[in-house]
Amino acid sequence: xxxxxxxxxxxxxxxxxxxxxxxxxxxxxxxxxxxxxxxxxxxxxxxxxxxxxxxxxxxxxxxxxxxxxxxxxxxxxxxxxxxxxxxxxxxxxxxxxxxxxxxxxxxxxxxxxxxxxxxxxxxxxxxxxxx
Numbered sequence: 772x773x774x775x776x777x778x779x780x781x782x783x784x785x786x787x788x789x790x791x792x793x794x795x796x797x798x799x800x801x802x803x804x805x806x807x808x809x810x811x812x813x814x815x816x817x818x819x820x821x822x823x824x825x826x827x828x829x830x831x832x833x834x835x836x837x838x839x840x841x842x843x844x845x846x847x848x849x850x851x852x853x854x855x856x857x858x859x860x861x862x863x864x865x866x867x868x869x870x871x872x873x874x875x876x877x878x879x880x881x882x883x884x885x886x887x888x889x890x891x892x893x894x895x896x897x898x899x900x901x902x
Contacts (some may be wrong), residue, residue, distance in 0.1 A: 783860055785879040788815070790826055790871055797893075799838070800831075807831040808838050810861060811870050814847070814854075814891055815877065816884045821854060823847060824877035825861035826870055844896035849889050855880045856894075 794813040798806035810827030829835045839859055846856035855878065862876040 783878060784876045785817075785822055786877045787862070787874040788813075788824055788877060790873045790875050794824075794826075794875070796870075799841070805830060807834050808842070809867055809870065811873070811875065812861075813875065814849075814889075817879070819884055821849065821880045821882050821884055821889075822877045823855045823858075823880060824875040825858065826864060826873040826875040827861045828864050828867050828870060830867065841896050846894045848892050848894045849882065850885060851890075852882075853894070854882050854891070 790811050790813075794811035796809075796811055798809045800807035808827055808829055810825055812823065812825040815822050815824060829838055831838075842858045842861075844856075845858055847854040860876050860878050862874055864870055864873050
């Protein structure tokens with residue numbers, strides 16, 4: 772398996788969409804070290820249900836395993852309720868410069884879009900990871 776292939780099966784991916792200006796740029800890590808994961812994320816609504824789409828790049832191969840565990844235990848919430856858990860299905864690119872033109876993997880959540888406002892937030896893992 773290529774190091775750039777997703778660990779998720781193709782059945783887990785509901786669709787692929789091109790990254791555009793509506794995707795939110797994010798990064799993990801930083802501070803005194805370079806970010807170890809840089810990604811783009813977007814929530815779409817399909818037939819009244821949410822899907823979470825994303826593409827990313829691990830910028831530090833030395834922490835990739837621990838970083839994937841962190842992403843597996845992280846997810847998103849909508850209006851304070853769990854939307855999705857496990858962000859390891861995001862498509863991967865070889866270079867950060869490819870992120871803004873990548874095809875993002877999307878995963879259906881089986882969560883209905885609320886009739887009112889939808890407030891999204893990241894739900895980062897609170898577990899301890901050693902790098």
